[in-house]
Amino acid sequence: MYPRPIPETARPARAAYVALVAAVLVLWLLPLVTVMLTSLRSFEEVMAGNYWGWPKSFNFIENYTAVFKQTALARYFVNSLIVTLPSVIGVLVLSTLTGYVLSRHRFPGNRLLFALFVGGNFLPAQIMMIPVRDLMVGLGLYDTYLALIIFHTAFQTGFATLFMRNFIAALPDELFQAARAEGASPWQTLWHVVVPLIRPALAALAILTFTFVWNDYFWAIVLTQSDAVKPVTAGLNNLRGEWVSAWNLVAAATIMVAIPPVAMFFLMQRHFIAGLTMGAVKG
Structure with missing residues (x-):
């Protein structure tokens, strides 16, 4: 009913398990990281289509204060x-x-x-x-x-x-x-x-x-x-x-x-x- 624990001697199986868990974790966190980075970008950068790259400037204070001032x-x-x-x-x-x-x-x-x-x-x-x-x-x-x-x-x-x-x-x-x-x-x-x-x-x-x-x-x-x-x-x-x-x-x-x-x-x-x-x- 429950999966068997992988023995420590089965190193290839344990390595494959760790790699699979890491891949799933990255896929699960990727949308959240993207939203967090987008919340730091400027409006011009977003309009230019930079959704996945590293932000050119960090507008943390401007964006988060504008959320309450403009909405x-x-x-x-x-x-x-x-x-x-x-x-x-x-x-x-x-x-x-x-x-x-x-x-x-x-x-x-x-x-x-x-x-x-x-x-x-x-x-x-x-x-x-x-x-x-x-x-x-x-x-x-x-x-x-x-x-x-x-x-x-x-x-x-x-x-x-x-x-x-x-x-x-x-x-x-x-x-x-x-x-x-x-x-x-x-x-x-x-x-x-x-x-x-x-x-x-x-x-x-x-x-x-x-x-x-x-x-x-x-x-x-x-x-x-x-x-x-x-x-x-x-x-x-x-x-x-x-x-x-x-x-x-x-x-x-x-x-x-x-x-x-x-x-x-x-x-x-x-x-x-x-x-x-x-x-x-x-x-």
Whole structure:
């Protein structure tokens, strides 16, 4: 099921493996490096067609300050935060509650309800475009922050429930038996026993959900229309001109948009890895 480790004595095989990994890494990083270099070029150099060569001049300060002075990127950043942070909190709260109930409380329809949460993850998002848009128009929420918050919270809760249910189900039964013996209510058990033990899982889920919602482009253009509520991913498309595009500024804005999820990952890297590997080793 798992690939066998290459023995140290098989030097040709190990050398070929290292060369293959290096080639894949270069191919994966090449677009990112290109965007970073483009964000440092001058407009004249980009118009001259120098996309892959070394920049003739480094316009780091000029390009990155022009992104905020000449475009509405700051407004789009605020919009993304307004949408992403409540969505992440809503997903964490709902998935923790549903995961706790589905993993620790037996009732008729438990498996069916869990299957619905899991099955929702396999639905292509595109088939829900028209129903969801019509629903938001009917509720008077179209082109508002609330439309995106409600959708992302509902859409991400399916995966998050599967994630949290498995973590909570892996906790020792003795902890819950001891809590019941002490007379703790289900709410007290959740707050004082479950939540402290699943903090690494909550951190990992927060990073994943933040990344999913922040990077969403499809629903940003389906559920919003005006620049006043557009998230940053949809706002990037507005930086393209009708006839001429300042690709150096577009590249600089793209790098700026990628910073928040990357920074969040590195700030919570320890908790993220602990959350993903919790329960992987018995002992």
